[in-house]
Amino acid sequence: MAEYIWIDAHGHVRSKSKIPEDGNFKPEDLPVWNFDGSSTDQAPGDNSDVYLRPVAVYPDPMRGVPNILVLAECWNADGTPNKFNHRHECAKLMEAHAEHVPWFGLEQEYTLFDMEDRPYGWPKNGYPAPQGPYYCGVGAGRVMCRDIVDAHYKACLYAGIKISGTNAEVMPAQWEFQVGPCEGIEMGDQLWMARFLLHRVAEEFGAKISVQPKPIPGDWNGAGLHTNFSTKEMRVEGGMKHIEEAIKKLEGRHKEHIAVYGEGNEMRLTGRHETGTIDQFSYGIANRGASIRIPRECAAKGYGYFEDRRPASNADPYQITGIIMETIFGAAN
Ligand code: ADP
Ligand code: MN
Ligand code: MN
Ligand code: MN
Numbered sequence: 650m651a652e653y654i655w656i657d658a659h660g661h662v663r664s665k666s667k668i669p670e671d672g673n674f675k676p677e678d679l680p681v682w683n684f685d686g687s688s689t690d691q692a693p694g695d696n697s698d699v700y701l702r703p704v705a706v707y708p709d710p711m712r713g714v715p716n717i718l719v720l721a722e723c724w725n726a727d728g729t730p731n732k733f734n735h736r737h738e739c740a741k742l743m744e745a746h747a748e749h750v751p752w753f754g755l756e757q758e759y760t761l762f763d764m765e766d767r768p769y770g771w772p773k774n775g776y777p778a779p780q781g782p783y784y785c786g787v788g789a790g791r792v793m794c795r796d797i798v799d800a801h802y803k804a805c806l807y808a809g810i811k812i813s814g815t816n817a818e819v820m821p822a823q824w825e826f827q828v829g830p831c832e833g834i835e836m837g838d839q840l841w842m843a844r845f846l847l848h849r850v851a852e853e854f855g856a857k858i859s860v861q862p863k864p865i866p867g868d869w870n871g872a873g874l875h876t877n878f879s880t881k882e883m884r885v886e887g888g889m890k891h892i893e894e895a896i897k898k899l900e901g902r903h904k905e906h907i908a909v910y911g912e913g914n915e916m917r918l919t920g921r922h923e924t925g926t927i928d929q930f931s932y933g934i935a936n937r938g939a940s941i942r943i944p945r946e947c948a949a950k951g952y953g954y955f956e957d958r959r960p961a962s963n964a965d966p967y968q969i970t971g972i973i974m975e976t977i978f979g980a981a982n
Contacts, residue, residue, distance in 0.1 A: 650716040652709060653682055653701050654845050655723050658690035658733050660860075660963055662845045674717050676703040682721070691723060691731055699731055700724040705838045710807035711849065718808060718845070720838055736837060739971035741981040743833035746974050750881040752954070753836040753970050754813070754829025757843065758872035758962045760864045761794045761822045762857040768822035768865065769793045769856055780870065783821045792817045794856060798824050801843075801850045810843050819870040819922075829877065837967040862961035863916035871917030871924070872962035876969050879954035880977075888952025895977045896932050896941055896955065902976045903930040903940070909968040911961025918959065925958065 651674075654664040669679055686692025686699035701721035709716040723731035730737040743751070761769040770793035771777055786792045798815055805812040805826075815826045826847075828839050848858050863871040882891040899906065907914065907927060918927035925931050925940040932941035932955075934948040940959050947953030960969050975981075 650712055651679065651719050653719045653721050655701055655721045656733060656841065660965060662841065662848060663689060664845070674706055676706055679703040679706070679719055691733060696726060698726055704736070707808040707842055710804040710846070718842065720842060735965050735967040735971070739837055739967035740834045742971050742974040745981040746978040747833060749978065750832060751974060752830040752832055752879050754827060754877035755836065755840050755966060756825055756827045756875040757840065758818055758823060758825045758874070759847065760820070760859045760861070760872060761797065761851065762859050764855060770822055777821050779868065780819050783817060784819045786817050793822045797851050797854050797856055801847050802826070804846045804850055805843050808842060808846060810839050812843060820865065823870065823872060836970050840966040860963040862911055862913050862963060870922045873917065873958065874960040874962050874964050874969070876957040876960050876973070877954050878957065878973055883954060884952060886952055892943065892955050898976050899941065900930045906959065906972055906976070909964065909972055910959050911964035914961040917961055
């Protein structure tokens with residue numbers, strides 16, 4: 650069984666299954682398929698076929714060997730990429746600047762909701778006690794849904810996702826997982842697959858995954874998609890010079906970055922709750938209230954990577970990693 654997975658017009662994943670013919674199950678051996686784009690807001694009713702072009706294949710942790718998960722790009726009937734196919738542009742940028750060996754590490758924060766759309770485990774009326782005991786918490790009443798988090802962790806490992814850790818977040822029922830470092834286009838592919846697996850695993854438990862950047866207004870932390878970045882030049886002695894040059898370039902295109910860093914991010918980037926403000930670019934060493942943070946350890950060594958803290962939890966990793974490459978190294982052609 651091959652589960653074809655794609656991204657719809659709202660940043661949700663969709664999937665359907667087919668029995669492929671025997672083969673090596675590499676992307677190039679798998680058939681191009683299609684779906685009804687009028688049912689997903691991805692095409693008009695009178696020209697509704699959207700094509701699914703396989704781009705990456707993973708072992709399926711739900712069904713086991715020899716079944717597979719197939720990540721697919723969406724293409725229109727006229728041979729142009731579908732409006733919501735951000736992977737295509739991203740792949741061009743990654744290819745154009747491959748010599749810099751770009752590494753990304755994403756920290757995906759998310760919130761678990763029950764079927765009534767309340768954060769999982771929150772009291773029916775009112776709120777839990779204020780934030781404080783929940784971040785990296787242990788024990789009933791401090792963390793919710795560890796079973797889901799752990800099942801997802803293992804599913805990712807089975808599928809070959811470079812998941813590198815998980816932690817409970819500041820708001821109860823909010824968690825994070827990290828994927829990376831991944832090189833180039835692999836980052837977006839892996840994060841989308843990890844998102845698919847999260848929805849798919851939580852489905853078994855009757856929990857919903859929310860990637861809203863500010864799920865609960867008020868004194869409750871929002872959710873981000875911190876993006877850690879380095880190039881081959883930044884990772885060796887003298888790298889800090891390259892990190893500083895990159896940050897200068899990012900400063901000049903703050904607005905353009907914010908435009909693709911997620912919807913509703915203005916509710917989250919308030920300058921409070923470990924964020925910088927949305928209308929002002931800032932950076933600093935070990936500063937969690939800045940747009941860009943240089944980890945203390947990197948500053949001490951003089952090389953390493955930096956963290957772009959601006960992207961919201963619902964941003965598209967292809968758009969984030971793509972614009973970072975474009976801003977630092979220029980357009981693809
Ligand atoms: P934080 O302290 O911000 O919570 P995390 O430990 O949650 O950091 O996440 C750090 C992320 O940075 C991980 O995804 C990791 O893979 C990534 N990372 C580590 N080193 C590099 C590097 N040199 N280049 C890019 N990403 C990196
Ligand atoms: Mn983190
Ligand atoms: Mn976090
Ligand atoms: Mn972080």
